[in-house]
Amino acid sequence: MTEFDSPDAPRKNRVSAPIRGAKLGPVEFLRFAWRLLTSMRTAIILLVLVAIAAIPGSIVPQRSSDPNGVSNLYSSDPDLAKLYDQFQLFDTFTSVWFSSIYLLLFVSLIGCIIPRIIHHWGVLRAAPAEAPSSWGRLTERRLEPATGGIVASLDRAERALRAKRYRVLRDGDSIAAEFGYLRETGNLVFHVALVGILATLALASGFGWNGQRVLVEGQTFTNQLSSYDTFHPGAWFAESNLQPYGLTLNSFTPTYVHDDVKDAWMPVDFTADMTVTDSTGIHDATLKVNDPLVAGGSSIYLLGNGFAPVITVTNGAGDVVFDQPVVFLSQDSNLTSVGVVKIPDGIGDGLGMQGFFYPSAVKLDSGALASNSPEPTNPTVTFNVYTGDLGLDSGASANAFQLPIDTLKQIAGRHTGVEVVLTPGDTFTLPDGLGTVTFSSLSRFVGIEIRHDATQLGVALSAFFLVAGLLAALATRRRRVWVRVSGTARNPKLEWGAMSRGDDPQLDATVNALVASARQGPNDKVATV
Amino acid sequence: MSSLENISLIATYSAMAVYTISFILFAVDLAGRAESMGKPVPTRWLRSAMATLVLGWTIHAFADITRGISAHRVPWANMYEFGLTATLVLVGVFLGLNLWRDVRYVGAFVSGFALLALGIVTVNFYVSVSPLPPALQSYWLVIHVCVAVLGTGFFATGAALSSAQLFQHAREEGKLGGRSWRFLSAFPASDALEALAYRILVIGFVFWTFTVMAGAIWAERAWGRYWGWDTKEVWSFIIWVLFAGYIHARATRGWRGRPAAVLSLVGFTAVVFNFTIVNLFFKGLHVYSGL
Ligand code: HEM
Numbered sequence: 001m002t003e004f005d006s007p008d009a010p011r012k013n014r015v016s017a018p019i020r021g022a023k024l025g026p027v028e029f030l031r032f033a034w035r036l037l038t039s040m041r042t043a044i045i046l047l048v049l050v051a052i053a054a055i056p057g058s059i060v061p062q063r064s065s066d067p068n069g070v071s072n073l074y075s076s077d078p079d080l081a082k083l084y085d086q087f088q089l090f091d092t093f094t095s096v097w098f099s100s101i102y103l104l105l106f107v108s109l110i111g112c113i114i115p116r117i118i119h120h121w122g123v124l125r126a127a128p129a130e131a132p133s134s135w136g137r138l139t140e141r142r143l144e145p146a147t148g149g150i151v152a153s154l155d156r157a158e159r160a161l162r163a164k165r166y167r168v169l170r171d172g173d174s175i176a177a178e179f180g181y182l183r184e185t186g187n188l189v190f191h192v193a194l195v196g197i198l199a200t201l202a203l204a205s206g207f208g209w210n211g212q213r214v215l216v217e218g219q220t221f222t223n224q225l226s227s228y229d230t231f232h233p234g235a236w237f238a239e240s241n242l243q244p245y246g247l248t249l250n251s252f253t254p255t256y257v258h259d260d261v262k263d264a265w266m267p268v269d270f271t272a273d274m275t276v277t278d279s280t281g282i283h284d285a286t287l288k289v290n291d292p293l294v295a296g297g298s299s300i301y302l303l304g305n306g307f308a309p310v311i312t313v314t315n316g317a318g319d320v321v322f323d324q325p326v327v328f329l330s331q332d333s334n335l336t337s338v339g340v341v342k343i344p345d346g347i348g349d350g351l352g353m354q355g356f357f358y359p360s361a362v363k364l365d366s367g368a369l370a371s372n373s374p375e376p377t378n379p380t381v382t383f384n385v386y387t388g389d390l391g392l393d394s395g396a397s398a399n400a401f402q403l404p405i406d407t408l409k410q411i412a413g414r415h416t417g418v419e420v421v422l423t424p425g426d427t428f429t430l431p432d433g434l435g436t437v438t439f440s441s442l443s444r445f446v447g448i449e450i451r452h453d454a455t456q457l458g459v460a461l462s463a464f465f466l467v468a469g470l471l472a473a474l475a476t477r478r479r480r481v482w483v484r485v486s487g488t489a490r491n492p493k494l495e496w497g498a499m500s501r502g503d504d505p506q507l508d509a510t511v512n513a514l515v516a517s518a519r520q521g522p523n524d525k526v527a528t529v
Numbered sequence: 530m531s532s533l534e535n536i537s538l539i540a541t542y543s544a545m546a547v548y549t550i551s552f553i554l555f556a557v558d559l560a561g562r563a564e565s566m567g568k569p570v571p572t573r574w575l576r577s578a579m580a581t582l583v584l585g586w587t588i589h590a591f592a593d594i595t596r597g598i599s600a601h602r603v604p605w606a607n608m609y610e611f612g613l614t615a616t617l618v619l620v621g622v623f624l625g626l627n628l629w630r631d632v633r634y635v636g637a638f639v640s641g642f643a644l645l646a647l648g649i650v651t652v653n654f655y656v657s658v659s660p661l662p663p664a665l666q667s668y669w670l671v672i673h674v675c676v677a678v679l680g681t682g683f684f685a686t687g688a689a690l691s692s693a694q695l696f697q698h699a700r701e702e703g704k705l706g707g708r709s710w711r712f713l714s715a716f717p718a719s720d721a722l723e724a725l726a727y728r729i730l731v732i733g734f735v736f737w738t739f740t741v742m743a744g745a746i747w748a749e750r751a752w753g754r755y756w757g758w759d760t761k762e763v764w765s766f767i768i769w770v771l772f773a774g775y776i777h778a779r780a781t782r783g784w785r786g787r788p789a790a791v792l793s794l795v796g797f798t799a800v801v802f803n804f805t806i807v808n809l810f811f812k813g814l815h816v817y818s819g820l
Contacts, residue, residue, distance in 0.1 A: 040781040047774035048792070051767045051799075058763040058811060065757050093758050210753070261657045268660045289663035290751045301753035449753045456755065463742055470738060474731055503724045 037104070038111035046105040053101050057092035060084055064091070106198055113191045120184050127169045128178035131482040131497065138482075138497035139504075140511045144519065146492040150485055153494055153518070157483045160518040166481065173485040180478035183501075189469030193462045200458030206235035207454035216308045216325040216445040220248040223296055223450070234454075241452070243296035245278035252305055252444040256374050264333055265374050272302055272446050287448070297452060304447030306330045307357055309381050309424075311341055315435040321346035325443045328357045329401065334371040335359050340401050341383075342390050348434050350390045352403040353383040354413075369421075379442050383420040384413030385430065477504055481514065494518075533599035534658050540592035541613065541651055547585030548644040554578035555637035562715040571715065575633055582640055586620045589647075593617050600658040605674045606665055608808055612650030615678045615804075616643045622682035630725060634716050635689040642685060669747030677740040681800055683733030684772075688797035690726035691790040694719050698787055723786065727779050730793055734772045741765050760811040764803040771796040 024032065036042060061069025070090050074081040088095035132138070146153040150173065158175055161168050166177040211228035213221055221227050223242050255269040272287040276295050287293045293300040308325035315321050321343055328337035341353040358371040361380035369380060386408035411431055412418045420428045422439035429436050478501040487493030498511045554574050561572035593613055597604035605614045623639040626632050661670075697719040699705045705713065716722065744765065749755040756762060775796055778789035 040777055041784070044774050044777045044781060044784060044792075047770050047777065051770045051774070054763050054767050054770075057758055058760040058807065062758055065759055257660050259659045262659065266660050267662055268666075270663050290667040290669075290747075292750060292753070299753065301751075303753065451753050453754070456749070459755070463745075467738060467742070470735060474735065 034111065037108050040112075043105070043108055043112065046101060046108060049101050050098075050105060053098045054092070056089050057098075060089045060092065062090060062092060064093070102198075106195065109191060110195060113188055113195075116184070117188055117192075120181075120188060123184070124181055128167050128176040129480060130176055131174065131484065135484075135495070135497055138499050140496070140498040140507055142496040142511060142515050143486075144494045144496065144515055146485065146487070146494050147519070150492050150494075153492075154483065154485070156520075157494060157496075157514075157518040160514050161481060163517065164514065175481075175483040177481045177483075178479070179481075180476045180501075182472050183476040183478045184473075186469040186472030186474075186476065189465055190473060191469075193466035193469060196462035196465065197459055200455050200462060204454040204458055207237070207241075208234045208452055209237045209241070210449060210451035210453075212303075212447065212449050214327050214445050214447050215247070215249045216327070217249050217251055217443040220246050221448075222246045228450075243278075243298075245276060245296040247295065247300070247448075248275040248277070249273075249446060250275060252446050254305065254374070254444075266333075267374070270302060270305060272305075287446075298450050299452075301449045301451065302446055303449050306337055306445055306447075307335065307359060307376070307379070308443045308445040309339075309355075309357060309379070310440040310443060311353075311355075311381075312438040312440045313341070313343060313347065313351065313435060314438075315347040316433045319346070321435070323440070325445070326355065327445050328355065332371075333374065335374040336371045338401065340403055342400075342403070344390050348387045350388060351430075351434070352386045352388070352390050352405075352408055353437070354386070354403055354405070355384075356382045358382075376442060379424060381422045381439050382413070383422075383428075383437065384410060384416075385420060385437070386410050387434070477501075477506070479504070479507065479510065481511070533595050537592045537595035537599060538651075538655070540588050540595065541647070544585050544589035544592055545644060545647055545651070547581055547588060548640050548647070551578050551581035551585055552637060552640040552644055554581060555633075555640055559634075559637055559712040559715070562712045571633065575636075578636055578640075579627075579633060582620065582636065583624065585640075586617070586624060589613075589617050589620065596658070602661060603671050603674070605678065606661055606670065607656055607659075608654040608804075609650050609656055611674065611678070611804070612646060612654065614674075615681050616647045616650075618678045618682040619643055619646075619685045622679075622686050626686060626729070632686075632690070632725065635686070635693055638689040638692070639686065642689070664751050667747060667750065669743060669750065673740060673743040673747055676736045676743060680733050680736030680740055681804075683729050683736060684797050684800050687726045687730035687733055688794055690722050690729065691793040691797075694722035694726060694790045695787065695794075697722055698790075719786070723779075723790065726790070726793060727776075730772065730775065730796075734769075734776065737765075737769055737772065741769055760807055761803070764799065764807050768796060768799045768803060771799055 061073060063070050070081070073084070084090055088097070092098055135141070144153075148156075154170070154173065154175065158168055158170055161175065161177040164179065166179045167181075168175060168177045209232060211231040213227065213229050215221055223245050225231060225239050225242065250273045252270070252272045254267055254271075256265045257268050258264075259266050270289050274285045274287050274293065276283050276285050276293070278295060285293050285295075287300060287302045289302050292302075306328055307330075308327045310325045311322065312320060313322040322341065326339045326341055328339035330337045335357075337357040339355045339357065341351075341355065343351045356369070358369050358378075358380045359375060360371050360373040360377040361369045362372050362378075364370050369382065384405075386403060386405060388408035391404050391407075410416055411434070412428075413420050418431065420437065422428060422437070424439055424442055427436050427438040479498060480500075481496065481498045484495050484497075485492060486495045496511060496515055498507060500507045555578040558572045558574040558578055561574060593604050596610060596613060600606070600610075604610045620639065620643050623632070623636070693713075693716055696705065696710070697713055697716050700710055700713045701719055717725075744762070745755040748757070748759075748762070771792065775789055775792040778784035778792050
C-alpha cells in the first residue's frame, strides 16, 4: 500500500534509479551506486548470498572450531588442503569473501535505516495524516447516525479513538487518527540491534582471551600466562588483565551407567571438586559440565577429563629421573587411553615410552588388552620403551603425544618379546641395567578452559533489543482512521474511514469495535477486539 | 526395553497407521473436489480426514508422553525423539491453525509430511531410552529444543502454504490446466495463500530467533563460547538468514509472489537438511543423534 507513506518517505521498494547511459556523471554514479546498495532488492540478494557463503563453513573443517580436521586433511590430501587454504575455506567466517558480503550487507543496512530513522523521527512528532481526497479508496467505511448532535458524537468518536491509544487530531468537523507507530519503531530497533551485535564483535572481541589447562588431581593452577598449556590472547590483551587467583583440583568424580541395550557405558555426571583461592579468601567450588565457575572476572569450563597414571622412573644408579602424573588421552568410551613419557636426560641416551592405559583391563582372545569399562577396576598400563635422542633439544615444537620412533631404538614392549604390563605398584626393570619403571599410583585429570569474553554483555543487550524490536514490530499494525461529518443538517451522520498498511484481516473488526464504542461512549463497557 | 517404552513405540506405529488413513482421506477429498466440476467445495471426506487426523494426533501425543515418562526427561534428546516430538508439534500447529483459519486444504500435505517424517525417524533412527550425557543435562535442552520444534512446525505449515501458493499461481496464469489440477480451485487465491503463509512463517521466524539465542546461551555454558560456527550453528544461521530474506522479499515490489514463495521453500529445505543430512553426516559438537 504505497499511498500510506508521505511522498518524501524513504522508499522501501525503491528500484534502482533509471540508468541514463553515458550521461552518468561521477556524482550521479555514486548516488546511483548508493541507491542500488541500499535498495531492498540488494538486501535480499546479500542475505541469500550470506547464507550460501556460510555453507563451506559447515563442510570444510574450520581452523577456529576444528583445527585437527584441518591438519588431518593436510596429511591425507595436501594438494586439496592447499587449494582450500588458497580460497580461505578453512577460515570461512573470517575470509575475504565472506567478510565482504556481510560488510556490504551491513553498509546496506546502515544506509537503509538512517534515512528511515530520520523520517520516522519526523513522523513520530507529526500530526496524523490527513484524510485522502478519494474517500472511496479507503478499505473500510461506515456511516453512522450522529446521535446527540454532531459535536457530541464527534467527542465520543475522539474519546473512543484515544481510549484505543490512537494519536488523534481533531480539526473542526473532522478527526484524523493514527495507530501503530511502534511497528516502524520496533523494526528500526531490530535493525539497529543487528548493527549493535556487529559493532560489539568488532570493538570488544580484542579484549577477550582464552586459555586451556590440564589439571591433575592435587595440582593447583595459578592464573598467570606461564600456567596455561595454550593461550589465545585477543588483540588488546595485556598480561595485567589476568587477575590473580588459584584453582586446585581436589578430586574429579565421573559417574557412569551401563546401557544394557547398547552394551556400553554412558557418562551421566562429571563433577570436579575444586578450591578457589582469591582476594576474598579460600572457598570450595564444584565445576560441572553446563555449570561454569566464575573466578577472577573470567569463566572456567570443564571440557575434558581422563586418567593420569603416576609414573616413576629411576636410572641405573638408582636416582629418580622422572616422577609425575602422565596425562593419557582417552580414545573410546571405555577410556582406553594413550600417553607418552619423555625423559631426555639422566637415563641412557634419553628414554621415551609410548603408553597405553586400560582402566579395567581384560585380555582378549587375541592376547591383546582391552578395557571393558571406564571405571578403574583393573587399571593397567603397557609401555613400548625406546632409547635415543628424543629431539627435544632441537627447538622444533614437538607434539607432547608423539615420539619420533623412526629414529629411536625399541628396547622393550610390543614385538620385542619383553612385555611391559604394569598395575599400580608394579615395577618393571629395564634391560641392560638402564633402570626401572614404576606405575606408582593413579590420578585423574580434567581439561579446563578459562575464558574472558568481552563481547558477551554487548551481544546480550543487542539480542534483547533485537527480540523486543522484532516482537513489537510484528505484533503491531499501522492503522489510520478518519471521521468526518456528512448527511443533512436534519439528519447528520458521521462517516468513518480506515486503512492499514499491509494486509490486515482484523481491520474490519477493529473499525466495528471503534464505531460501537463511539456509539455508546467509551466509558460504557463494550466488547472490543 | 521397558514395557512403557514398548507401549510408546507401538503407539507411534499406530499413529502412523491412522495418519496414513487420514492422508488418504485428505487426498480423496482433493480428488473429489477435482471431480465435481465448477463446485470446488470440500467433500464429505474432509470431515473424516480431520477426525482421523485428530485421532492420530492423540495417539501420537500419547506415544510422545510415554516416551518422556519412560526416559524420565523431555522426549527430545536424540534424533528419533526429536522427530517424534517435531511431527507431533507440526500436526498440532496445523490443527491449531484450523481453529483460527480454515487451512484444511493443505491437510494432505501436512499429514503426508508428518507420516513420512515419522516413518523415517522411527524406522531409521529408533534408539531405546538411554541416559543423557552431561553436556545435554541442562534446562536449556528443554527451552532450546522446544522452541526449535515449534519453529519447525510453523516453517513446515508455511512451506505447505507456499507450495500451494506456487501451484495456485501457475494455475492462475493458465499453466496448470486439466483435470488433475482442478482441485486447486478449492484453494484460496494465490495472494491469499501468500498472506497466510507469511503470517505463519513470521511466527516460525520468531521461534527460530529464540532457538538460535537459547542455543547460544546453552553453548556458552556447555562449551565455553556462545558462538563458534559449529556445523549446527552454521546451519541455524543459514536458516535464520534465509527466512529474513523471505520476509524482505514479501515487503519488496517485484519480489512478492513467486520469488518470495521460492525463498520460503528454500528456507524449509534448509530446515530439513539441517535435521537430516547435517545430523547424520556432518561433524560437529552437536552429536546427539543417539545413533
Ligand atoms: C543484516 C541483515 C538484515 C536482517 C537479518 C534483517 C531482518 C529483518 C527482519 C527479521 C524483518 C522483519 C521484522 C520487522 O518488520 O521488524 C525485517 C524487516 C525489514 N527490513 Fe530488514 N534485515 C536486514 C537488513 C536490511 C536492509 C539492508 C534493509 C534495507 C535495504 C532492510 C529493510 C527492512 C525493511 C524495510 C523491513 C520492513 C518490512 C516490512 O514492512 O514488512 N533490512 N528485516
